[in-house]
Amino acid sequence: MTSTGNEKITSLADLAGRIPSGASVTLGGSFLHRGPFALVRELVRQRRTGLEIIKQSPGYDIDLLCRAGCVARARAGIVAMEGNFGLAPWYRRAVETGAIVLEEHACASLTAGLRAAAFGVPFQPCGGLHGSDLPALNGWKRIEDPYGSGRSVWVIPEIVPDVAVVHANEVSPQGDVRVFGTPHWDRIMSRAARRVLVVAEKVAPVETFRARPELTLIPHFMVEAVAVVPQGAWPGSCSPYYGVDYPAVSHYLRDDALDEHLAQAPEVEPTREVVHG
């Protein structure tokens, strides 16, 4: 797992090349915000198939991957385009037609499974879930408190993604990862997965990381490789640099727009201007 060298920086194509068809992939961010969307588009261009997508609140990413036929299985808590766009249409169709198999979670039960993996234990107790049909649907077990409190709790089996992909605001040349604003679930994803790949807006000098190491979400030794893609979270936001590109999301949702959408992406046209939402 470890690497201490400075040769972490690679191309987006190489980064996507490290994710084989059939891999289970947990994607950082939430809905339209700070998702590793450039990597997701590159997986589509490279025609990956049979992926398992693991994310508490996917949206554009899983919809695009379903639209391109890359997905076999999903574990998710809530799936929507969000903003004012409503449901994720191609994801919805994929589930309704049985093209993908969904394991429906509460966001926190998915987090519990990732925690089990991160903590090195086979299962993780998760609060709540009482009265929901989800535990029976997923075959989750309920365990009595062996210490006699009379309480019982649902336990979630470990979820160990093959790869976590995070979209970072900044990385050091060695691959330390900084995220500004909420980390969403990126932290626990990076601890639960076997491997960590990163898409970053930019590389910042190592001195800035040494000056404030508290801001590093993922230390370099846990990171396998980084691709630097300015505006890589497009059409979503990457605060504080840019907001959601609502016209681009609307355009993506047109039935005939997939190729054009992929061609308009910043990793293809790196000169396009920043959109502030």
Add this chain to the structure above:
Amino acid sequence: MTSTGNEKITSLADLAGRIPSGASVTLGGSFLHRGPFALVRELVRQRRTGLEIIKQSPGYDIDLLCRAGCVARARAGIVAMEGNFGLAPWYRRAVETGAIVLEEHACASLTAGLRAAAFGVPFQPCGGLHGSDLPALNGWKRIEDPYGSGRSVWVIPEIVPDVAVVHANEVSPQGDVRVFGTPHWDRIMSRAARRVLVVAEKVAPVETFRARPELTLIPHFMVEAVAVVPQGAWPGSCSPYYGVDYPAVSHYLRDDALDEHLAQAPEVEPTREVVHG
């Protein structure tokens, strides 16, 4: 639990007054580093008794409290003065004479109990512990993975301290807490305890917190009260402001030094100069 006002700042005496005899108290920091030692000394001055001390790696703090007869019970993973001082002599005597009851943990099993409390579940699986006499000593239960992996894991019952006390580098006027360098176990302690009290080196303008909210370890609404005590972690360190005052620790260890030590503390003599260790 909540408070949104700006009237969080109070005196050290008032802060200690919020911890009654018999309370279970989890103390931040580790060994001689960034412990809420001014608050610990104030508990001694106020003659608190019957306290339960919960901390993975206490040292000076628990030794002083045992020396002054404030402690009835301890839950700890490793206890020593550290530095080059070896064992904590008054703590050692208190355990050997039965003056206090020790629940011996591994640091991570204590963390697991605090996690159970923070996560709102009755117990928390903890990796390792196989072959150790600690589980039998503490009556911990081992649970088979109900998902058939064949693995089994020790589970630790929830540990819910009445109060967590953390020593902060900076607080906002509203009580947001910043710590520089390692947070040790302060984060999980603050989430597990019913109430959170803070000793801070200084108050920083709220604007600095708004400029880098990622650096806030504990948000203001979780904090009940703050006492501002420059050098309050003396004779330990509070990086980057000051290091361990080794002569003061040596002096503390003299059989006749308790009163003099308490009288020399910065909360009593706030003008004493900073010691760099």
Add this chain to the structure above:
Amino acid sequence: MAESWSPFSYLVTNLARFVRPDEVTFSGVNSSLPMLACLLAKRAYDFDFVYLNVAGGVDPEPSHVPLSSSDPVLAEGSTAVFANEDFYDLCTRGRMDLCFLGAAQIDGYGRTNVSCIGDWHRPKVRLPGGGGGAVMLPTARRACTWRTEHSRRTLVERLDFVTAAGGMYGVVTPIAVLVLREGRLRLDSWHPEVDVEEVVERTGFDLVTTDARPTPMPTDRERAALHALDPDGRFERDAAVRLR
């Protein structure tokens, strides 16, 4: 009524009225109306409360109101980042006072379905999923939900799937406010422009209406706050809520 009250304003205002002094209140993803309700409460009411949101905000001061209720704008001005693991844990350990959670179907017990229309395994419609619901609804001290449509399709006798159960406190629709008492949702108040019979008629489960009253009209401060939050009516148009 002389004065009219748009169903959009009715929803946001009555969600805001569930907010109480000094409590910790949370709004999540896909939750534009609760987001507006929390921001309205901050402006219109004379008490303090802690507003947490899914963007990690803690009593934020957003420069503008975003279309996405999880937009980073909702963390602007925050003195801390209180992220997903933290607010879920806060809730499961019993420290979350009020959660706003979405629902597609609601039954008379205050249980919700956000998973599917039809059989889960062969759904007519695959819905977004419950997000926090299954964990937050039973563990928050109070949970409230809303529907932009009040009908027998949304307020049902029988859910197609129980996504989340337990802990429901109140429901707001374009024409009514329902509150759970003794395990059943009852009519608490109705929109002054409809009557009790219409509310009962448009509700799929048996609705006890004793002690119900017309909903008090919005105060000037409530109206002013909502106008300040949605000056050009963008949110009202997106929500497209109708009385009938």
Add this chain to the structure above:
Amino acid sequence: MAESWSPFSYLVTNLARFVRPDEVTFSGVNSSLPMLACLLAKRAYDFDFVYLNVAGGVDPEPSHVPLSSSDPVLAEGSTAVFANEDFYDLCTRGRMDLCFLGAAQIDGYGRTNVSCIGDWHRPKVRLPGGGGGAVMLPTARRACTWRTEHSRRTLVERLDFVTAAGGMYGVVTPIAVLVLREGRLRLDSWHPEVDVEEVVERTGFDLVTTDARPTPMPTDRERAALHALDPDGRFERDAAVRLR
């Protein structure tokens, strides 16, 4: 031997020799000798490895070597803070390659006692406790420990209490390096200034000595690195290690 080798240098150098390229290595509290060993390995060996420590440091560049092995100085120059919860979790999920863990007594199976001398409930001596041991020893890929005294009191046939068990790889004393093979600690090499018979004689459990050899003398770079870390011999004096 013409050349002498102080038992302090023997301990630090042989602990350092357990460090391997590209691995994640950890030193904890109460661990001045492993702290020095990791810093020595960084200076004396031509390979990269990740040095984590209990101060949250990730490959730190400390301005000086602190007396306390948990001193914040050990995080200076670090590009991240990898704190307690993180490094324990890293270990329990099987990603920690080498941990240095303290011990008061060690038995022939590589189990350790750091809890008490005598009965746990009525101890003659209450010891510090195991800290990470009970969790890290069985979950780290390799764990190593050390004793500044090699005697039948410290290397015992029977522990007074089993604080931690499983995962032991190597033990260094002032006179010998022991490595676990087939479930038992065996003599790997001995200090050139003693002989095998003395090591066996001073060990409380049966010690297999086949294939053992004198410990290779420190290289010039190992000597230079240790001198640079402890120029005035402060650590050597504090450790007060004697050959006999």
